[in-house]
Amino acid sequence: MKKKCVVVGNGMVGLKYVKELLEKDTEKEYEIIVYGEEVRPAYDRVQLTSFFNTLDPLDLEIESSSWYSDNGVTLKTSEKVIALDRSAKTLTTDQGTTSIYDTLILATGSYPFVPPIQGKDKQGVFVYRTIEDLQNIRSYSVTSKSAVVIGGGLLGLEAAKALIDLGMETHVIEFASRLMPNQIDDQGSKVLVEKIETLGARVHLNKASQSIEGKDSVEKIVFTDGTELMVDMIVVSAGIRPRDELAKQSGISIGERGGIIVDDTLKTNDPNVYAIGECALHNNFIYGLVAPGYQMATAAAATLLGEKASFEGADMSTKLKLMGVDVASIGASTLVDDPDVTTVEILNSYEGVYKKLIIDKESQTLRGAVFVGDASEYGQLLQYYKNDMQLPPSPIQLIVKGVEGDSEGAGVTALPDAAQICSCENISKGNIIDAVQDGATTVGTIKKCTKAGTGCGSCVSLIKDIMDHEIQKSGGVVDTALCEHFSYSRVALRDTMQQGSFSSFKEVITALGTGDGCEVCKTTVASILASYQNPTLLEQQNVQETNDYYLANIQKNGTYSIIPRIAGGEITAAMLGVLAEIGQEYDLYTKITGAQRIGLYGATVEQLPVIWERLIDAGFETGQAYAKSLRAVKSCVGQAWCRYGVGDSTQLAIDLENRYKGLRTPHKIKMGVSGCARECAEAQGKDFGIIATENGWNLYVCGNGGMKPQHAVLFAADIDRDLVLDYIDRIIMYYVRTADRLERTATWLNKLPGGLEHLKDVVIHDILGINGELEEEMKFSIDTFRCEWKESIENTKIRQRFKTFINSDVTDNDISFSEVRGQIQPAQ
Amino acid sequence: MSDWIQVGALVDAQPNAGMCAKVNGKHIAIFNFDLERWYAVQNTCPHDNRSVLSRGIIGDSAHEPKVVCPLHKNQFSLENGVSLEDKDWVLETYEIKIDDEIIYVKGL
Numbered sequence: 017m018k019k020k021c022v023v024v025g026n027g028m029v030g031l032k033y034v035k036e037l038l039e040k041d042t043e044k045e046y047e048i049i050v051y052g053e054e055v056r057p058a059y060d061r062v063q064l065t066s067f068f069n070t071l072d073p074l075d076l077e078i079e080s081s082s083w084y085s086d087n088g089v090t091l092k093t094s095e096k097v098i099a100l101d102r103s104a105k106t107l108t109t110d111q112g113t114t115s116i117y118d119t120l121i122l123a124t125g126s127y128p129f130v131p132p133i134q135g136k137d138k139q140g141v142f143v144y145r146t147i148e149d150l151q152n153i154r155s156y157s158v159t160s161k162s163a164v165v166i167g168g169g170l171l172g173l174e175a176a177k178a179l180i181d182l183g184m185e186t187h188v189i190e191f192a193s194r195l196m197p198n199q200i201d202d203q204g205s206k207v208l209v210e211k212i213e214t215l216g217a218r219v220h221l222n223k224a225s226q227s228i229e230g231k232d233s234v235e236k237i238v239f240t241d242g243t244e245l246m247v248d249m250i251v252v253s254a255g256i257r258p259r260d261e262l263a264k265q266s267g268i269s270i271g272e273r274g275g276i277i278v279d280d281t282l283k284t285n286d287p288n289v290y291a292i293g294e295c296a297l298h299n300n301f302i303y304g305l306v307a308p309g310y311q312m313a314t315a316a317a318a319t320l321l322g323e324k325a326s327f328e329g330a331d332m333s334t335k336l337k338l339m340g341v342d343v344a345s346i347g348a349s350t351l352v353d354d355p356d357v358t359t360v361e362i363l364n365s366y367e368g369v370y371k372k373l374i375i376d377k378e379s380q381t382l383r384g385a386v387f388v389g390d391a392s393e394y395g396q397l398l399q400y401y402k403n404d405m406q407l408p409p410s411p412i413q414l415i416v417k418g419v420e421g422d423s424e425g426a427g428v429t430a431l432p433d434a435a436q437i438c439s440c441e442n443i444s445k446g447n448i449i450d451a452v453q454d455g456a457t458t459v460g461t462i463k464k465c466t467k468a469g470t471g472c473g474s475c476v477s478l479i480k481d482i483m484d485h486e487i488q489k490s491g492g493v494v495d496t497a498l499c500e501h502f503s504y505s506r507v508a509l510r511d512t513m514q515q516g517s518f519s520s521f522k523e524v525i526t527a528l529g530t531g532d533g534c535e536v537c538k539t540t541v542a543s544i545l546a547s548y549q550n551p552t553l554l555e556q557q558n559v560q561e562t563n564d565y566y567l568a569n570i571q572k573n574g575t576y577s578i579i580p581r582i583a584g585g586e587i588t589a590a591m592l593g594v595l596a597e598i599g600q601e602y603d604l605y606t607k608i609t610g611a612q613r614i615g616l617y618g619a620t621v622e623q624l625p626v627i628w629e630r631l632i633d634a635g636f637e638t639g640q641a642y643a644k645s646l647r648a649v650k651s652c653v654g655q656a657w658c659r660y661g662v663g664d665s666t667q668l669a670i671d672l673e674n675r676y677k678g679l680r681t682p683h684k685i686k687m688g689v690s691g692c693a694r695e696c697a698e699a700q701g702k703d704f705g706i707i708a709t710e711n712g713w714n715l716y717v718c719g720n721g722g723m724k725p726q727h728a729v730l731f732a733a734d735i736d737r738d739l740v741l742d743y744i745d746r747i748i749m750y751y752v753r754t755a756d757r758l759e760r761t762a763t764w765l766n767k768l769p770g771g772l773e774h775l776k777d778v779v780i781h782d783i784l785g786i787n788g789e790l791e792e793e794m795k796f797s798i799d800t801f802r803c804e805w806k807e808s809i810e811n812t813k814i815r816q817r818f819k820t821f822i823n824s825d826v827t828d829n830d831i832s833f834s835e836v837r838g839q840i841q842p843a844q
Numbered sequence: 845m846s847d848w849i850q851v852g853a854l855v856d857a858q859p860n861a862g863m864c865a866k867v868n869g870k871h872i873a874i875f876n877f878d879l880e881r882w883y884a885v886q887n888t889c890p891h892d893n894r895s896v897l898s899r900g901i902i903g904d905s906a907h908e909p910k911v912v913c914p915l916h917k918n919q920f921s922l923e924n925g926v927s928l929e930d931k932d933w934v935l936e937t938y939e940i941k942i943d944d945e946i947i948y949v950k951g952l
Contacts, residue, residue: 070916072891080932500905522860532860532877534903535912562899562914570914574896821866822852822874828895830871 018047021320022107022117024097024262026052028061029293029309030123031078036317038087045321046119048089051109053096054146057081062306064150065174068181071154073147100266102286119288119320122263122276123313126256126294126304131166135228140249144175153251157182160248164188164237166225168195170336170343172253176217177339179251186217187245189237191224191254199334199345201352203363204388207370211341211389256304258295271297280326282316290316299329307439308332314442331402331439335387335394341368344391346401347384348374357383360412364389371415373397373407380407395478399435437482438475443468445482452486457495459483498757499536502529506682506757510544518545535561540757543644546680547752548793563642566818567804568624571617573831573842576624578604578616579641580631581677584651584669584689585612594634598627605839611648611686613639618840620827621818628805637803640678644758646685649673650698654691654708661691663708668737669697672706675741676748678804679797682755682764685748686720700728703761704744712736715743717775718765726762729772732780742791746779749790848941848948854879855945862898862911867952872938873898874947875911875922883922884940884949889913890933897935 021037023030034048052058059076067076084091092109099108100120108114128143130136140160142153157163163179165172168190179186188195194205195212209219224240228250238244258275269277269285275297282290282298292312294304303309308330318325335344351357351374360373369389376383382401387394393415400407400414408414433446443466456462459480463469469476484494496505502525504512509528518524521541525533533541542560563569568576580595595614599606605617619627628638641647649672652658654665669689676685688699690707699705705716711734719728732743755764768774777783808814820828833840851865851874862875864887871887875898887895892915900911902922909922919928925935939950 074891074931082932501903531907532902532904532909534905534910535901535917538901538903561901562896565899570896570899572892572894572915574894574899574915816856820864821871822856822863823850823865823867828871830895 019045019118020116021046021048021119021121022115023048023050023121023123024107025121025123025125025259025293025295026050026054026058026091026093027123027125027293028058028078028306029125029313030121031058032310033121033123033292033313033317034084034089036314037320038089040317040321040323049115049117050084050089050091051095051097052091052093054148055094056147057084057091057093059147061145064144064147065178067147067150068154068178076147097262100262102266102268102289105288117288120290121316122284122289122291122295123293124259124262124291124295126258126302128252129255129257130252131225131254133166133225133228135230135234136252138228138230138234139232140230140234141228142249142251144171144251144253150178153178153249154182156249157184161185162187162245162247163249163251164245164247165251165253167253167255168192168219168221169198169253169255170196170334170338172251173212173338175251175253176212177215180216180339184249187247188212188217188219189223189225189239190219190221193222195219195221196343197350199349200343200386200388201350201372203361204343204370204372204386207363207365207368207388208338208341208343210365211368212339215339217339256294256302258297258302260295263289263291263295271300275302280315280328281319282312282327283319290320292316298327301329303330303332305330305332305334310440311442333398333401333439335391341389342387342391344387344394345385346394346398347382349384349386351384360415362412362415373411373415375407375411379404381405382407382411395475399431403432403435405432437478438466438468441467441470448479448482449486452483453490456483457487457492498540499534501525501531501533501537504528506540506544507754509540510548510753513541513544514548519549520545536757539564543680543682543757547797566621566624567628567638567642567808568619569642571842574828575618575620575831575842577641578619578624578627578631579609579613579639580636581639581673582613582648583673583677584649584666586651586666586670587614591634591636594631594636598630602627603840605841609641611641612650613641613648615641618833618842620831621820622827625809625815625818629809632803632806632809638805640804643680644682644684645678645680646673646676646687649687649689650702651689652691652696654689658691660694661708662710663691663713665689665691665697665706665708668706668713668740672704672741672744675798676744678801679748679752679794681748681752683758683760685761701725702728704728704747706740709734713740715740717747718761720760720762726766729765731772731776743779745794746787746790747775749793750775750778750786752793753790848943848950849952850946851949852947853945854942854947857947860902862900862902864895864898865949867949870952871895872949872952873911874940874949875902875909877902877909881909882940882942882947883909884938885911885920885922885925886936889915889918890935891916891918 058078060078096110097107098110106114106116128145143149162185164187165176166189168188176186176188194202195208212219226240227238228234229236234250236244236246260270260274260276263276264270271277276284276291276295278284278291278296278298282292284291293309311330312327315325315327333346357374358377362371372386374384381404385397431445435445437443437445447466451462451466469479487494497503521538524541539560599616607615609615649669651665651669655661655663672687686702687704688697688702690697690699692708699707700716701719701721705728707714713735714733715731716728717731719726751761832843834843849867859879862873865872873885873887875883887897889897896914897911900914902911910919910928912919920935925937927933941948
């Protein structure tokens with residue numbers, strides 16, 4: 017009969033143990049039974065905050081329920097183990113069942129510590145650990161305006177970011193004199209505080225909470241220094257405490273301040289009971305990070321199967337993004353006043369960057385490091401630290417970006433093969449090189465065969481660098497295939513297509529690819545065809561996203577939005593009236609969009625052509641808000657109205673919008689025009705930003721907002737209107753020619769060999785001799801612009817598309833709405 | 845119960861596209877490759893329970909015909925309805941045939 021291994025706790029570390037045991041137990045000696053008190057299987061708690069993005073718990077799932085059964089593992093969720101009888105080797109759960117074990121793994125994790133503040137049980141006080149906590153925080157925030165986070169550690173700052181995103185006025189309270197007191201130093205904290213405050217949270221240091229007041233729910237919080245804050249909700253993130261109660265009541269040894277005492281093999285004082293993860297106390301230390309927990313799980317599983325393995329403590333170096341700010345620490349990052357060490361510190365208050373190296377004077381090795389605002393050298397320096405590598409004679413060069421931009425790839429070559437790259441899975445550079453030599457050519461394959469990069473993911477870019485370097489070293493070519501159907505990159509495919517005379521996806525895939533195609537190549541080919549041939553996408557049947565097919569953006573409930581062009585954000589009162597009338601008549605949700613336009617939301621496919629017919633009769637045209645193309649050109653009122661304006665920004669914005677509308681590009685393009693340096697149109701956050709000067713216009717290029725904001729860079733100063741248009745024409749077409757699919761201009765410029773200088777050489781000095789072609793291509797696009805909606809309405813064949821069902825003329829009656837703030841909203 | 849049910853005419857179908865039919869109150873997504881290979885699955889994407897799959901792009905992945913949901917790009921096999929991304933979801937699938945230029949489904 018198989019021996020029973022019971023794992024108590026189904027968190028990330030508990031699951032890791034199960035996986036390790038499954039893999040190592042080739043003789044199938046053990047039957048694995050897992051108990052988890054949460055309702056769902058283990059999920060990615062490291063990424064917990066991302067739950068707010070989709071609100072779908074499945075997005076955090078690590079393995080599905082069926083994975084457990086497929087692997088012969090019994091998983092019991094919503095079942096908590098409440099008692100142990102170690103002499104009988106049995107356990108009892110809160111469901112009243114008793115079962116036996118041969119080996120017991122305690123992976124019970126930790127609970128959030130809530131300091132004994134008076135009133136902490138009032139409504140509106142939350143902790144931040146489980147999906148349920150986040151669901152509760154979200155629903156409570158609907159009726160709240162302000163929030164306090166108690167605790168300025170890394171989890172507290174994550175919580176604060178989430179609260180800002182939920183629209184709360186947010187305060188962070190920290191008892192210590194700095195944020196993240198365990199990871200960074202005072203100066204690092206100062207830089208971090210400044211960054212966080214610009215993001216909209218107030219930080220209060222040296223503050224201890226005394227009481228939470230309010231009738232039944234939170235109304236204010238009072239501090240020991242007598243100050244107070246009126247607040248609607250409180251999230252406590254004041255550290256963790258090990259869940260050791262089960263061990264304690266069964267007589268297993270517990271540390272003085274809690275935690276289940278384990279030795280290097282992760283055994284407790286009962287040789288049949290192990291403890292791993294945040295509940296375990298190793299060398300009087302609780303590890304609250306996932307990587308050490310994984311190392312414990314691996315060592316414990318190996319020990320159980322008689323292998324010689326041990327956990328000898330782990331490195332607490334960590335790199336994270338807090339509120340969009342990179343923060344990282346290596347080794348003894350908070351070490352001060354030690355005569356054996358010296359430091360290199362860089363403070364760049366202007367850009368909010370602080371870096372510090374703590375260097376051992378004698379051995380010239382790295383003892384610790386702090387990064388705030390920019391941690392791009394973290395991976396490389398961690399390798400110096402872990403491998404005790406001697407630093408270069410002038411270590412400052414490791415943290416100052418050279419003008420030439422020393423690439424991280426150069427750092428990769430200096431690493432020894434033994435260097436640990438992925439600390440979650442303990443994968444070395446050598447392991448990755450082996451994988452490449454065994455034929456891996458994508459990061460995905462490396463992840464699959466080595467597991468590197470599958471934990472916290474912070475090493476993925478390092479893995480790619482090592483892989484690319486290794487491939488190039490062995491004379492190979494880095495794989496840039498578009499997808500499994502085309503071996504061409506987007507750029508190569510576009511160049512090849514332009515040589516031929518293709519007019520449909522079918523012709524392209526028959527000649528240049530294999531199979532039936534997929535969502536990647538179909539949309540890419542459709543976009544390429546449209547970018548240089550400009551039959552509108554209407555003629556390319558069924559190779560495009562639903563948005564391009566129905567000429568509208570699909571919304572979460574399967575209805576669509578209608579966004580006509582309002583060039584430059586300028587609209588007459590009469591035209592506004594038309595939109596108002598339609599919105600009212602069809603009961604659509606109306607909102608000003610982020611691009612100075614008006615969106616009507618909630619139209620069914622049947623309604624789309626009817627409504628557009630009305631709009632086109634009234635003089636509107638499509639706004640292409642559904643397409644990867646120019647969206648809108650934002651502008652201020654400029655010289656015409658504004659007493660500060662020095663240029664006619666509205667006129668230029670309208671001209672630009674009409675010039676570039678409709679052209680399909682690798683990704684969407686946004687522009688902005690400001691009438692003076694006050695920059696009310698936020699042009700420098702756009703792909704193309706134009707700002708009026710006393711002498712003409714300044715042209716900024718390749719900025720973007722979105723996930724990773726980047727300011728546009730100055731391309732040319734004080735140029736006239738015609739030159740603005742010439743330059744933009746050429747840059748856009750050069751972008752269309754050379755960018756990867758779904759690559760915004762900012763990323764494109766970042767990757768473009770030679771960067772901005774190269775772009776200037778091409779566009780201004782014509783070193784490639786292609787400016788004539790680029791201008792011609794743009795002229796063709798401008799001359800052949802057609803309003804896709806006008807055509808769709810006039811063409812009966814196309815108009816037939818706008819039907820929900822092929823066998824019925826009724827629309828989808830199952831779509832329902834609720835009323836919120838006097839307007840419709842998709843029913844949840 | 846398991847009779848063939850007429851849902852549309854071949855002439856209304858576009859090659860390599862999806863369409864939706866309402867049969868006994870159920871929404872059925874119908875896809876074809878070159879009007880030759882036909883598939884019918886439930887139209888509701890299990891991720892969000894919205895009736896949208898017929899508006900997704902079809903293609904293949906390792907020779908498995910698939911549909912990609914237009915909302916969050918979840919992918920499903922058109923052969924057996926199984927999620928292609930190791931998620932727990934399985935779409936209902938139905939038999940489909942073309943007879944004398946008429947499209948029929950069965951199994952509802």
